[in-house]
Amino acid sequence: MRSRRDGAARIVVTGIGLVAPVGIGRETVWSRLLEGKDGISEVESFDASRHAAQRGGEVKHFDPSPWFRRLNPELVGRATQLAICAARQAVDDAGVLDASVEPERIGVAMGTTSGEPGRVEDFDDRYLAGELDQVGGEFVGGYPCHVIAANLAEEFDFAGPNIMIPAACAAGNYAMGYALDALRDGRSDIMLAGGADAFSRITYTGFARLGAIAPEVCQPFDKNRQGMMPGEGSAVLVLERLEDAVARGSEIYAEVGGYGLSCDAHHMTAAHPEGDGAARAMRQALEHAEADAEEVSYISAHGTGTPTNDRLETKAVRQVFGSRADRVPISSIKSMIGHTMGAASAIESAVCSLAVREGRIPPTIHFEEADPECDLDCVPNEAREIPVAVAMNNAYAFGGNNASVIFRRFEG
Amino acid sequence: MRRSSSGALKDEVIVNSTQTNGPEERVVVTGFGTICSWGEDVDQLWRHLCAGDPAYGPSSSLAEQAGDALSLQAHLQTHSAAEVSFDPRARFLGRNIRPVDRTGRLAIIAAENALESSRWTEELRGEHLVGLSLGTLFGSVQTISAFDRRGLEAGPKYVKPLDFANTVINAAAGQTAIWHGLRGTNSTVAGGSPAALQAIGQARDLLRAGRADAMLAGGAEELCFESFYGFQQAGHLATGEDPQALPFDARGTGLVLAEGAALLALETESRARERGIDARAVILGHGSAFDPSRGRKEPSAVRAVDRAVRSALADARVEPGEIDVVFAGSAGRPAADRAEALGLQSVFAERNGSGPVPVTAVKACLGESFGASGAFQTLALVLAIEHGQVPATRGLEQLPDDLVAPSLDFRRQLLDLRPRVGLVTSMGLDGNAVALVVGAPDRPVGAP
Known part of the structure; x- marks a missing residue:
């Protein structure tokens, strides 16, 4: 790459x-x-x-x-x-x-x-x-x-x-x-x-x-x-x-660091049970962006809200981030706008670009009770102000297509 | 045993080849697979193309497919199309093909043949990341439309979840990945006739970037009542008692639709060498451009073709004078064919004494298979490189006067010529122009 x-x-x-x-x-x-x-x-x-x-x-x-x-x-x-x-x-x-x-x-x-x-x-x-x-x-x-x-x-x-x-x-x-x-x-x-x-x-x-x-x-x-x-x-x-x-003196929101793509080759509508494909896409994106998992300070989740997706996505994030997973905020704006399908990861790319520039993270709303199988910090209900050096945007699709993109705070 | 046809210059190529894995590494074709109305045998496809046979004729199942034969039959002005027939039960013996729709089945068959031809065995696919980039026009419009109609007629509870999975436009690529265990990058490129060329270009770039160990690239398109009828109503279909596809010909009246799938197996030259498999061709470059008038203003359309070709030549570091043959995308729509021909004229006016470049349009035989057609054109060029022959444009008789140019030789007869470098071009219905440069494997790197 x-x-x-x-x-x-x-x-x-x-x-x-x-x-x-x-x-x-x-x-x-x-x-x-x-x-x-x-x-x-x-x-x-x-x-x-x-x-x-x-x-x-x-x-x-x-x-x-x-x-x-x-x-x-x-x-x-x-x-x-x-x-x-x-x-x-x-x-x-x-x-x-x-x-x-x-x-x-x-x-x-x-x-x-x-x-x-x-x-x-x-x-x-x-x-x-x-x-x-x-x-x-x-x-x-x-x-x-x-x-x-x-x-x-x-x-x-x-x-x-x-x-x-x-x-x-x-x-x-x-x-x-x-x-x-x-x-x-x-x-x-x-x-x-x-x-x-x-x-x-x-x-x-x-x-x-x-x-x-x-x-x-x-x-x-x-x-x-x-x-x-x-x-x-x-x-x-x-x-x-x-x-x-x-x-040309443009205002810069963020730098696009890199991206990763993978395919589960497992099931049309269900993700791989261990989140393997999702993890491969995240790793490839980090490698392409020359970013370390330790640098990532925000993950925009695929986070559809289905019982299976959120559980498997949690597994995949843990696979890639290890103990760092406990310290990375990961939120799903789908709690507010729903799943906008092919637009979703584009909207979330915009959100990541704004998050790295402004140091603000949108919340996952309607969060009431923690799920031990989704034990990540999902930024419950309230936006958060926190410097975001590197944001990762994850998306998973029918056909087992996985794609992750890395956005970096632009620092000249 | 290694094939010997790649010639004596092979060792020189390997010595000269640039660094492994990087923006400059050559990406080679190590196999291909297809299914069309002539079946799955590539040799047979080539014999028919050289003989100038039409792949199309009266279709038997256009209306039947929609499940309401009599009333729908009456809506069709013609049944001429290139239809694939195969018995799914026999073809997919012992495996459950029911969850896969027609587009997906065509893609799965072409992929099986391409994997076999390039010797990516099941075992190797377990160890390596083989990916797929698939061109399409509609996905399966039949699947989508039938799903919607069932939901309306019977009620939303009676639609089938399996059908829903196939309504997404990348369903065929996903199903093919699942069927064959293709865990590399999986992509679908939409755009009609130039889509497979974009998919092949994308696969070339992904391989150079090291994002997959090998890629299948090409396209698939099904024939169904819904799309056929839609094209008829839009006035795109060839007319007359016995509709013919007549690229570049003043008598052209429109498209003859076709279904099928074609995929090339691509990998880096160093990996092919490592695996001990011969390169059959090299993807040297690709380029694309858009005509914002979408074909309504001829100069703008011509410029888009010109720019796409020049961009592909620049990517390939090939001069117009080095192109030995053009496999054009023209399919019998006079305005679009003119734009493509004039775009080629504009590029090849700069041949510097290399003589006219032979131009052929295989859609005269094959018909228009949209998402698959660019892959069929590219496959035909690879076969021309292997067999040392260039098929004629079937039926070409009346070339309009203003398309006659000293730089272009529109082929009306088969030509004995082994191209060293060829060009594939396609202009879509919506303004997309795409070009691909493909070389013989024994053409020395950087050769003039």
């Missing part, structure tokens, strides 16, 4: 855009996460009356139009709407459009779980209504998930490398890793990296059938946790080489 030791370029985060069930905009989302605000509400985007659980992390009162300049927001799917909202913020935040960088040197790497499921849901509604004749070009034109990355590039006229990585719930971290390599290899000068997913009846139905959805609240690491909470949202980060960021 090319790391700083080998003379590889240092890569930094210079822009952040966020849209999540707790709010819209970087500052709004960040402050509400620190307040411990619960963004979970009754599902309104489809009829959930036939489901036992009926709550989720929807982005309510979302008007996409202010974020769009070129594309027509009504002609794109909701995941694209969320992604362009986040991307517009990030691009403005980093001053990308004023940066006199050729559009051909600006690339896009995005992750997702479901792409634009609304398009296939429309198809299915027509199929069942006997109205297949009304299916037009919008189905194959708007459904394939790569349209999210393509729509971003078209909206901003970015003509550099463009990739969509649908690595399910670890996809945001895959996109961070891809962007890091693209910048280090000189394939582009600026990368937009992130993830987006829209609330979907398909995803909700699936998790409901697995019995995985919590009825009321999402309580990661709590002894009485009852499951995950489907959500939606997007985060986009602007990444660039340190020398370029310094040259």
Whole structure:
């Protein structure tokens, strides 16, 4: 792995855009996460009356139009709407459009779980209504998930490398890793990296059938946790080489240290019983970032709130961190925004970037009773102020895909 | 026994090869596997390509797959497609394939063949991290759509958890990893026809970074009523009584859809040498660019192809004059084919007296298999390197006047030529242009 030791370029985060069930905009989302605000509400985007659980992390009162300049927001799917909202913020935040960088040197790497499921849901509604004749070009034109990355590039006229990585719930971290390599290899000068997913009846139905959805609240690491909470949202980060960021006087949130990827090759929907794959991804990320486990002062957990995930994640963290595991705060913002699928690890990458810059860690809310099988410091209920030199962002996905990314406090 | 076809220069290559494990190390192809409408035999695939046979014809199961044959049949204007037929029970004898959908099965079969051909045995896979990077368009839109419809019709309690696992777009890659014990980096790249080229490029980079001991890279795509009908309604399908895929040809009316999977087995040159397995080709470089007009403005589309190719050539440290052949992605959509041809013209105008570069489009035979198609193109180039022949573009008769260029030789007949360096290109439906440079294993490192 090319790391700083080998003379590889240092890569930094210079822009952040966020849209999540707790709010819209970087500052709004960040402050509400620190307040411990619960963004979970009754599902309104489809009829959930036939489901036992009926709550989720929807982005309510979302008007996409202010974020769009070129594309027509009504002609794109909701995941694209969320992604362009986040991307517009990030691009403005980093001053990308004023940066006199050729559009051909600006690339896009995005992750997702479901792409634009609304398009296939429309198809299915027509199929069942006997109205297949009304299916037009919008189905194959708007459904394939790569349209999210393509729509971003078209909206901003970015003509550099463009990739969509649908690595399910670890996809945001895959996109961070891809962007890091693209910048280090000189394939582009600026990368937009992130993830987006829209609330979907398909995803909700699936998790409901697995019995995985919590009825009321999402309580990661709590002894009485009852499951995950489907959500939606997007985060986009602007990444660039340190020398370029310094040259144009950009504000720097964090340095992207490195990343690790692994595959359980064990089960489609269940993690390895010892957390082996997750541990390999964490170790690889630490190695790539030339970071020592002792340096890590915050872990953004995958922390879905299902009984199994949180137990196995605890095991995996212990495998990698040993006794240090007792002293590293590890929180799950999914307690507040639910599991935003392919956007989750992108949103958590934004959170890690803000945590290392500000020395503040968002809490795991709804924590009531400790679980001996999840005996880590999960930052219960209250945000914490603590210097964070190195943050680790963990994500695990269907298909046994694991991805960890390291963010470092930028110290010049 | 080691294969001898890689030639006398092999020792020189090894001596010249750069440091082990690093940004400069060569990544080689040590095997490949496939399944398409012609079956799983790569030699047979090659014979058909050289003979200019169509892989497509009337499909028997497009409507049946959706489970409502009669009423859906009426919606289809054509049934022409390249359909894979295999008996899952016989093919996966003794193992439970039921949890895996059609896309996953195609990927698993191609992976099995690629692992066998590259001699990554089960035992070796236990000791080493073999990964997978898989290109796709939709994942399995049939799985996703059927899951949703069942939830609506029968009620959410009656959907199957196993089906839900397959609704994620990376399901085929995950299922393949589980089936074959592939514990290395597992990635899915979405983007339609250029996706497999992006996946191969990603795998090359991950190997150089030491993130896996070997990677299978390519793509898989299934044919199903949902996607076929969607493409028909969008006006992308070839029309007429007997629809034909006619790349670069003025008579082209659209795509003929295909299903299948193709995967290359990749590893670093030093590991291949350690394992005593011959390199069959070298992945020299890759590059990509985006056309923000998404094909609506021809100059912008042409520039994207031009930039993708130049970026791949720069990555490979190869000059345009060194390219012996182009395996183009053109599939019979006139506007997209034009953009690709004009992009190639713009790059190869700088041949400096090397003569016109032969250009061929294998989708004339194979049809458009989206996520898999870039891998089929790359496989065809590797086979051209091995067999010393370049297949013609089947059916090419009427090349538009403005595509005629002194730098390009659009092949209408089979050519006896053993390429030393070849280029693979693809332009997606949504503006993504990707290029890959592949070399013969006996081309000396850094050779002009």
